[in-house]
Amino acid sequence: MPELPEVEVCRKGISPHVLNQTVSDVIVRNAKMRWPITPNIDEMCGEIIIEVSRRAKYLLLKTAKGTLVLHLGMSGTIRVIPKDTIVAKHDHFDLVLTSGVALRLNDPRRFGAVLWLTEDVSEHPLLARLGPEPLLDEFDKGYLFKKSRKKTVPIKTFIMNNHVVVGVGNIYANEALFQAGILPTAPAGKISQKRYNNLTEIIKQVLAKAINQGGTTLKDFTQTDGRPGYFAQSLQVYGRGGEKCLICETRLEEIRQSGRASVFCPTCQKN
DNA sequence: ATAGCAACCTGAGGGC
DNA sequence: TGCCCTCAGGTTGCTA
Numbered sequence: 001m002p003e004l005p006e007v008e009v010c011r012k013g014i015s016p017h018v019l020n021q022t023v024s025d026v027i028v029r030n031a032k033m034r035w036p037i038t039p040n041i042d043e044m045c046g047e048i049i050i051e052v053s054r055r056a057k058y059l060l061l062k063t064a065k066g067t068l069v070l071h072l073g074m075s076g077t078i079r080v081i082p083k084d085t086i087v088a089k090h091d092h093f094d095l096v097l098t099s100g101v102a103l104r105l106n107d108p109r110r111f112g113a114v115l116w117l118t119e120d121v122s123e124h125p126l127l128a129r130l131g132p133e134p135l136l137d138e139f140d141k142g143y144l145f146k147k148s149r150k151k152t153v154p155i156k157t158f159i160m161n162n163h164v165v166v167g168v169g170n171i172y173a174n175e176a177l178f179q180a181g182i183l184p185t186a187p188a189g190k191i192s193q194k195r196y197n198n199l200t201e202i203i204k205q206v207l208a209k210a211i212n213q214g215g216t217t218l219k220d221f222t223q224t225d226g227r228p229g230y231f232a233q234s235l236q237v238y239g240r241g242g243e244k245c246l247i248c249e250t251r252l253e254e255i256r257q258s259g260r261a262s263v264f265c266p267t268c269q270k271n
Numbered sequence: 272a273t274a275g276c277a278a279c280c281t282g283a284g285g286g287c
Numbered sequence: 288t289g290c291c292c293t294c295a296g297g298t299t300g301c302t303a
Contacts, residue, residue: 002296074296109280
């Protein structure tokens with residue numbers, strides 16, 4: 001389910017329920033995720049969660065002793081529930097709090113991750129080399145232009161690369177490039193400063209709007225309280241291959257780039 | 272260094 | 288009904 005907006009919606013949803021709460025128990029029903037769930041995760045019991053933050057698509061629950069790192073992969077969801085709620089298929093992990101509430105991770109495909117790290121999280125190999133956060137000022141107008149010089153990779157592959165900028169997944173990459181009028185196949189190194197300025201602004205806008213609307217609900221994504229996100233109705237190209245462009249009525253084309261579907265309008269978008 | 276893509280999984284949907 | 292194929296929000300870590 002998750003691109004950056006969905007993870008941020010999740011962070012906001014769980015935060016009031018877990019911040020300053022004490023962990024009473026951790027329940028691992030299936031440790032086989034992207035990597036095995038950290039065996040020493042029960043060290044978390046008795047700890048107080050002092051910060052609920054996000055870096056890229058990683059959720060970070062910080063305590064005095066260490067940080068719980070959660071990633072939702074392709075199909076993960078986190079619900080806030082009474083701790084005795086009946087367990088469903090693919091409910092792999094619970095973080096139980098003394099308040100009687102639990103965070104429950106459900107992830108059919110198990111591409112997600114649950115890691116208890118006692119070292120400095122920002123130094124961890126998974127997080128150390130990530131690019132800037134797209135919604136912060138560090139992702140500024142000059143950044144993409146400078147970073148892309150001499151790069152031949154297609155622009156869509158470029159903006160989806162975590163080492164370039166984090167959090168831009170397949171849905172929002174398609175949407176942002178459509179709105180910026182740039183073909184997803186355009187070589188990153190050939191795009192002008194001016195168009196990068198525009199693209200940067202659009203990426204920020206698209207992500208911010210999606211967060212405000214509670215994310216995009218496709219198959220199984222819901223907010224932590226079970227409500228759907230409403231950004232799906234704002235999608236202009238994602239999932240619309242073969243349908244008409246909402247601007248010019250040209251038929252939208254669909255291709256595959258690096259194994260991912262790219263949808264674009266051959267009229268509105270240029271190299 | 273960089274590009275392409277297999278791999279990790281389950282489930283849904285389409286064609287036959 | 289069943290089988291086989293393709294596809295899906297991500298990302299690491301191979302192989303060239």
